[in-house]
Amino acid sequence: MSLWQSLLRKLGLNSVRAERHPIRVFLLDDDVRRHRWFTTRFKGDFVDIANNVKEAQQLLSAGSYDAIFLDHDLHPEHYHADSTDDERTGYAVALWLCSNPELQRASTILVHTRNADGAMRMVGELRRAGRSADYVPFPMLDQRIKTYWSR
Numbered sequence: 001m002s003l004w005q006s007l008l009r010k011l012g013l014n015s016v017r018a019e020r021h022p023i024r025v026f027l028l029d030d031d032v033r034r035h036r037w038f039t040t041r042f043k044g045d046f047v048d049i050a051n052n053v054k055e056a057q058q059l060l061s062a063g064s065y066d067a068i069f070l071d072h073d074l075h076p077e078h079y080h081a082d083s084t085d086d087e088r089t090g091y092a093v094a095l096w097l098c099s100n101p102e103l104q105r106a107s108t109i110l111v112h113t114r115n116a117d118g119a120m121r122m123v124g125e126l127r128r129a130g131r132s133a134d135y136v137p138f139p140m141l142d143q144r145i146k147t148y149w150s151r
Contacts, residue, residue: 020149020150022044022045022046023042023045023046023066023067023149024045024046024048024063024064024065024066024067025038025042025045025046025047025048025065025066025067025068025069026047026048026049026050026056026059026060026063026065026067026068026069026107027047027048027049027050027069028049028050028051028056028068028069028070028071028074028090028093029049029051029069029071029074029112030051030052030071030073030074031071034071034138035049038069041142041145042145042149045149048063048065051074052074052088053074053087053088053089053092053093053096056093056096057093057096060093060096060097060103060104061100061103064104064107065104065107066106066107066108067107067108067109067110067148067149068104068107068108068109068110069109069110069111069112070090070093070094070109070110070111070112070113070122071090071111071112071113072089072090072091072111072113072115072118072119072122073089073090073113073114073115073118074088074089074090089118090111090113090118090122091118091121091122091125094111094121094122094125094126094133095125097109097126097129097131098125098126098128098129098131101129101130107131107132108132108148109126109131109132109133109134110133110134110135110136110141110144111123111133111134111135111136112136112137112138112141113137113138114137114138116135116137119135119137120135122135123135
């Protein structure tokens with residue numbers, strides 16, 4: 001570090017920020033627009049995307065992720081539905097993670113659905129299983145990503 005940089009640092013006039021290493025990100029979402037949104041937010045990182053429960057289980061079994069993002073409603077018929085279809089939603093993936101405690105233990109799990117009821121059910125199951133999980137409504141997700149994984 002040069003004398004000039006050292007002086008600026010002591011005066012608080014420069015930023016001492018190190019570039020973070022790439023992380024591995026998993027996304028479960030059926031919306032292609034959100035796929036693009038996530039890959040833009042995590043440019044330079046490794047992003048794996050699943051559209052459905054089966055794909056999610058395969059990827060989560062095979063890889064290791066720093067961050068896991070789960071949507072609840074994975075099919076258009078789930079949006080605003082009065083009944084639940086847990087076998088084909090993100091809830092099924094949350095339960096599957098709970099029943100496979102050896103998988104993804106160190107991952108931060110964020111449920112990003114607009115379906116607050118479904119999200120709270122997912123987060124509740126994950127937390128009861130000892131997982132680090134939180135619900136972040138999609139409109140607020142960008143700020144949370146910047147807080148957790150800023151570049």
